[in-house]
Each structure stands twice: as C-alpha cells, then as structure tokens.
Amino acid sequence: MSVDGYLETFRREGRIVVVGASLAGLRAAEALRAEGFQGTLTMVGDEPHDPYDRPPLSKQVLLGKVPADHTLLARRRPIDAQWRLGAAATGLDLAARRVQLADGDAIDYDRLLITTGVRARPWPHELEADLDGVCVLRTRDDAVRLHHRLTAGPRRVLVIGAGFTGSEIASACRERGLPVTVAERGPAPLVGALGGVVGEVAAELQRAHGVDLRCGVQVTGLEGDSAGRVRKAHFSDGTAVEADVVVIALGATRNTEWLADSGLGAGPRGIACDAGCRAFDVRGIVTDDVFVAGDVARSPHPLFGYQFLSLEHWGNAVAQAETAAHNMVSGSADRRPHLWMPSFWSAQFGVNIKSVGVPPMGEQIMVTQGSLAEQRFTAAYGYQGRVIAAVTFDQAKWLDFYERQIEQAAPFPPEFTTVDRRTEGLQPVPAGFPDPSLPSHGPTITLSGHSPTDRRISFTPRRA
Amino acid sequence: MRLVVDLNRCQGYAQCAFLAPDVFTMHGDEALMYDPLADDAQRENVRKAADACPVKAITLDYEDLGAADGKAGASRVG
Ligand SMILES: Cc1cc2nc3c(=O)[nH]c(=O)nc-3n(C[C@H](O)[C@H](O)[C@H](O)COP(=O)(O)OP(=O)(O)OC[C@H]3O[C@@H](n4cnc5c(N)ncnc54)[C@H](O)[C@@H]3O)c2cc1C
Numbered sequence: 001m002s003v004d005g006y007l008e009t010f011r012r013e014g015r016i017v018v019v020g021a022s023l024a025g026l027r028a029a030e031a032l033r034a035e036g037f038q039g040t041l042t043m044v045g046d047e048p049h050d051p052y053d054r055p056p057l058s059k060q061v062l063l064g065k066v067p068a069d070h071t072l073l074a075r076r077r078p079i080d081a082q083w084r085l086g087a088a089a090t091g092l093d094l095a096a097r098r099v100q101l102a103d104g105d106a107i108d109y110d111r112l113l114i115t116t117g118v119r120a121r122p123w124p125h126e127l128e129a130d131l132d133g134v135c136v137l138r139t140r141d142d143a144v145r146l147h148h149r150l151t152a153g154p155r156r157v158l159v160i161g162a163g164f165t166g167s168e169i170a171s172a173c174r175e176r177g178l179p180v181t182v183a184e185r186g187p188a189p190l191v192g193a194l195g196g197v198v199g200e201v202a203a204e205l206q207r208a209h210g211v212d213l214r215c216g217v218q219v220t221g222l223e224g225d226s227a228g229r230v231r232k233a234h235f236s237d238g239t240a241v242e243a244d245v246v247v248i249a250l251g252a253t254r255n256t257e258w259l260a261d262s263g264l265g266a267g268p269r270g271i272a273c274d275a276g277c278r279a280f281d282v283r284g285i286v287t288d289d290v291f292v293a294g295d296v297a298r299s300p301h302p303l304f305g306y307q308f309l310s311l312e313h314w315g316n317a318v319a320q321a322e323t324a325a326h327n328m329v330s331g332s333a334d335r336r337p338h339l340w341m342p343s344f345w346s347a348q349f350g351v352n353i354k355s356v357g358v359p360p361m362g363e364q365i366m367v368t369q370g371s372l373a374e375q376r377f378t379a380a381y382g383y384q385g386r387v388i389a390a391v392t393f394d395q396a397k398w399l400d401f402y403e404r405q406i407e408q409a410a411p412f413p414p415e416f417t418t419v420d421r422r423t424e425g426l427q428p429v430p431a432g433f434p435d436p437s438l439p440s441h442g443p444t445i446t447l448s449g450h451s452p453t454d455r456r457i458s459f460t461p462r463r464a
Numbered sequence: 465m466r467l468v469v470d471l472n473r474c475q476g477y478a479q480c481a482f483l484a485p486d487v488f489t490m491h492g493d494e495a496l497m498y499d500p501l502a503d504d505a506q507r508e509n510v511r512k513a514a515d516a517c518p519v520k521a522i523t524l525d526y527e528d529l530g531a532a533d534g535k536a537g538a539s540r541v542g
C-alpha cells in the first residue's frame with residue numbers, strides 16, 4: 001500500500017486519541033477538524049471538567065471578580081469528539097497502539113497526541129502537606145478551594161515560592177486586604193524566569209504593596225494545631241511566621257508517570273519531541289504515531305541553539321497544538337516545524353509583565369527604555385553578542401519590535417536608539433540568573449540541553 | 465457567552481474596556497482582566513469589542529459567531 005493511500009484513509013477513517021483535555025488538547029482537536037480529519041477523535045482527561053483556561057485562576061478568580069466555573073475555554077469550532085472526562089490514562093502500549101485507562105478500559109489509536117501538561121509540585125513533607133489550610137494552585141478545583149480560604153478572612157497567608165504563580169497569589173491577597181508573607185529561596189521574586197536585575201524590581205513592587213517578602217530563606221517546616229490545621233511555618237534563618245493558609249508555589253512537575261514503562265522518552269522534564277512535535281522513544285528514535293504538545297513537551301528550537309526547551313506558556317500550548325495537529329494529518333513533506341517565539345504575560349500588583357524570547361539564556365541585561373525605579377521599562381537580554389529576549393513592565397507595545405530583533409539575531413548591546421533611554425540604560429549589566437540546578441519557584445522556561453534522552457533529575461529541597 | 469483573550473497579543477489599548485466595560489476592565493495601566501463567561505446580555509457589546517480590538521486578540525466561541533456548522537451541544541458527549 002502506498003503511504004499516500006494510507007494517509008488518505010487515515011484522514012477519512014483513522015482513530016486519533018488525545019490524552020490531556022485542557023488548552024493544548026482542545027486547540028489540537030479543533031485544528032485536526034479544521035485540517036479535514038474526519039475519523040474518530042477521543043479526548044481523554046483526568047479532570048471532570050470540560051477544557052478550561054488556567055491563567056484567570058490566579059488573577060480574576062482569586063480576586064473574586066469571576067467565579068471559577070466561568071473559565072471554560074471558548075471553542076473555535078465543533079470537534080465532534082468522544083469525551084472520556086474523569087478518566088486518567090495509566091499506561092501506553094506503543095506496539096499495540098493502545099492507551100490504558102484507570103477505569104480498566106483501553107482505547108486503540110492510529111495516532112496519539114499527548115498533552116498531559118504539568119501539575120503543581122506538592123510540599124515535599126507529606127504529613128505537613130496534609131495539614132488543613134495547605135494549598136496549591138493549578139486546577140480549577142484548587143482555585144475554588146483557595147478562593148474559599150481567602151474569603152474566610154485568614155489572619156495571614158504564607159506563599160512559598162515567588163515565581164509567577166506565587167507572586168500573582170500574593171498580589172491577589174494584598175488586593176483583598178489580607179496580610180501575606182512570601183518566602184523565596186532565591187535572592188528575589190521571579191529571579192528564575194527574569195534574573196536578578198528584574199527580580200529586584202519585582203521585590204520592590206511586592207514590598208511597596210505591603211507584602212512581607214523574605215528572600216534567601218527556606219521554609220523548613222510547617223506546624224499544625226491539635227485539630228490538624230496549619231498554624232505556623234519555620235524558616236531556615238530561625239524565624240517563624242503564623243499563618244492559617246499556606247500556598248505551595250514551588251513550580252510544576254510534568255505529568256509523565258503514566259508513561260514510565262512505555263518506552264517513550266518521557267521523564268520528569270517532560271517528553272522529548274522533534275521540531276515537528278513527534279515524540280522520541282527511549283532509544284532516541286523519533287516515533288511517527290505519537291505526538292506531543294503544550295507544557296509536557298520539550299522540543300528543540302533553532303533560534304535558541306537547538307536546545308530542548310520546556311515552556312510553561314499559554315501561547316506555546318496553543319501554537320504547538322496547532323503544529324502537532326497539522327503534522328499528525330500531513331505527509332512528511334507537508335509538515336511544519338514548531339518555531340514559536342516564546343512569549344509570556346503576567347499581571348501582578350497592577351503591573352503588566354510580558355516577555356519574549358528566552359530570558360534565562362541571557363548573560364547580560366540592558367534597560368533600553370524607561371526606568372527600573374519607576375517600574376515601567378523595557379529591557380533586552382543579551383547572549384553571546386545577540387539579543388535573546390526582552391521583558392516589559394507596563395510597556396507591552398514595544399515587545400513586537402524586540403521579537404523581531406530576536407528573530408534576526410540582532411547584536412547586543414543593541415545598536416538602535418530608543419525613545420526614553422535613561423542613563424541607567426547606557427551599559428549592559430549581568431542579568432543575574434541563579435544556578436539553574438537549584439530550582440526554587442521553578443522558571444517557566446526550562447533549558448534542558450541537546451539530548452533527547454532525559455537525565456533523571458529530582459528536586460529535593462534542603463531541610464534544616 | 466464564552467470568550468478568550470490572547471494576552472500575548474493584547475497591547476492594553478483598552479478599546480474593549482470602553483465598549484464592554486462590564487466584561488473587560490483594565491487592572492492598573494495596562495493589564496486586562498475579563499470575564500471569560502460574559503452575560504448573554506453583553507453579546508452585542510462583546511462583539512463590538514472583538515471587532516474593535518486593533519490586534520484581534522479576542523476570540524469568541526464559534527456558537528456566538530453565528531457561523532457554526534452543526535450543533536455543539538450534540539458534539540459534546542460524556
Ligand atoms: C494559575 C496559573 C496561572 C497561569 N498564568 C499564565 C499566564 O499568565 N501566562 C501564561 O503564558 N501562562 C500562564 N499559565 C500557564 C498555562 O496555563 C499553561 O501553559 C497551559 O495551561 C498549558 O496547557 P496544556 O494543555 O499543555 O497543559 P495543562 O493545562 O496542564 O493540561 C493538561 C491536562 O492533562 C490532564 N492530565 C494529566 N495527566 C493525565 C493522564 N494521565 N490522563 C488524562 N489526563 C491527564 C491534566 O489534568 C490537565 O487537565 C498559568 C497556569 C496556571 C496554573
């Protein structure tokens with residue numbers, strides 16, 4: 001049989017299974033139908049809800065402006081799928097092309113798309129994690145619970161980890177008038193994602209909004225009362241804080257355990273795939289019937305030295321899903337690479353923070369417009385003499401320009417003149433990224449080298 | 465009605481917040497917050513906002529575009 005003949009039959013009556021029914025899974029399903037796939041489409045998701053959007057959970061929803069059940073994702077088109085919601089995939093048989101479900105069912109596929117994303121990294125001490133009042137924020141149900149806690153008027157909230165999610169939670173608490181302490185093991189908030197220079201601005205922002213920010217400390221233990229409710233946290237510097245809500249915001253873990261013995265190249269850093277979103281197996285050989293997209297994927301990017309990047313970015317999930325879907329139903333000559341420019345936004349303490357490119361690759365940073373002190377600025381990151389990333393605080397309109405600079409590998413320090421250049425922006429300075437082998441809050445971009453094989457790494461916070 | 469804003473694309477120009485203030489609000493100078501499940505009474509305003517957005521960042525559910533082929537309710541099995 002000719003391969004073309006196979007593709008035509010597959011497009012007409014093939015079976016596609018999508019595991020992970022969230023942003024990437026839904027957008028891929030829509031793209032598959034838009035591309036003309038007429039076969040059977042099955043959506044497997046372990047959450048009981050229709051696909052919903054996560055970014056509002058730490059923003060509008062925590063602020064109480066929008067109920068958590070308002071976050072269902074707008075649909076681009078009907079997808080005519082079989083939905084298996086509330087059903088976790090527990091195994092994958094690559095040879096038989098079969099996904100095993102927790103309820104005992106198995107689903108056969110011709111092509112599989114894996115979009116199982118990430119989950120919040122739990123507090124490593126199980127007994128402490130089980131204390132009443134200890135929360136995480138990743139899912140809609142988490143958001144309902146946390147919102148509930150905040151509404152009950154806790155005396156103090158402790159947020160452990162000052163990455164984007166932790167910082168947004170702290171921001172919501174302050175806006176609701178709640179006392180909040182933020183504990184961060186790194187030298188500043190957002191330092192893993194944006195480096196120390198910008199991290200200092202984020203620290204100022206937190207303090208100016210009344211956050212009790214403690215950097216360079218670790219939480220060494222959580223203490224409960226006789227009823228099992230959390231009441232106190234102890235820090236590595238010997239101090240302690242009383243809090244009745246503790247939010248663990250220590251970054252995310254990839255949902256790949258279900259693939260453990262499958263032979264797929266899946267590990268704690270995600271599932272390695274090629275630029276066309278095809279998954280690698282453990283031998284480093286690319287599969288042709290298993291595709292990956294979204295937060296769970298690690299894929300090589302030509303603009304960034306073909307390093308494997310894991311991006312916990314909303315825009316990446318959408319773009320990679322579209323590319324994966326296209327490639328799943330296309331012959332090899334018609335396939336497209338996933339060349340998305342990493343882009344991210346966050347809203348906290350009334351400031352719109354956006355970035356493009358890969359800031360953690362930056363060796364140096366230069367404030368090209370505005371001023372750090374005014375908390376309104378644009379800064380470019382440089383790597384080996386070229387612009388590799390940019391960040392804006394309340395200056396989003398300039399970002400498109402920097403995106404093109406990155407695409408063109410424009411020289412760093414930038415040679416162009418900009419409006420509103422200040423004296424602080426005349427010289428590049430070290431960007432101040434911490435040692436990446438010491439994750440604290442977890443950056444939202446993880447650089448994971450050039451090998452499709454995942455090195456087994458685990459993160460164990462040091463205990464005092 | 466469901467909607468979603470691509471906030472990577474959004475540049476905070478606030479046209480949407482003028483046209484449908486019950487759905488879109490500016491938070492600080494530039495950050496946009498919106499209700500992803502707007503009241504049906506807002507349909508006209510939200511459509512106007514989506515049309516007016518200079519970077520086309522606002523996506524409405526296909527059911528609200530009136531261009532749907534087939535009924536979504538029937539397709540959402542399980
Ligand atoms: C609170 C919060 C705020 C955020 N804010 C921003 C922001 O401001 N800007 C930004 O760019 N990004 C933001 N993000 C990140 C963004 O939401 C993610 O990048 C996006 O959700 C990734 O989509 P995904 O479909 O790849 O993965 P996910 O959304 O993680 O979805 C994966 C799905 O697969 C399911 N699943 C996992 N394992 C299995 C299994 N074995 N079987 C079946 N189903 C399974 C999961 O339960 C989940 O439903 C935020 C995320 C959170 C949590």
Ligand code: SF4
Nearest residue numbers: 474475477478480517
């Ligand atoms: S009109 Fe468009 S660009 Fe302006 S704030 Fe609204 S969504 Fe953003």
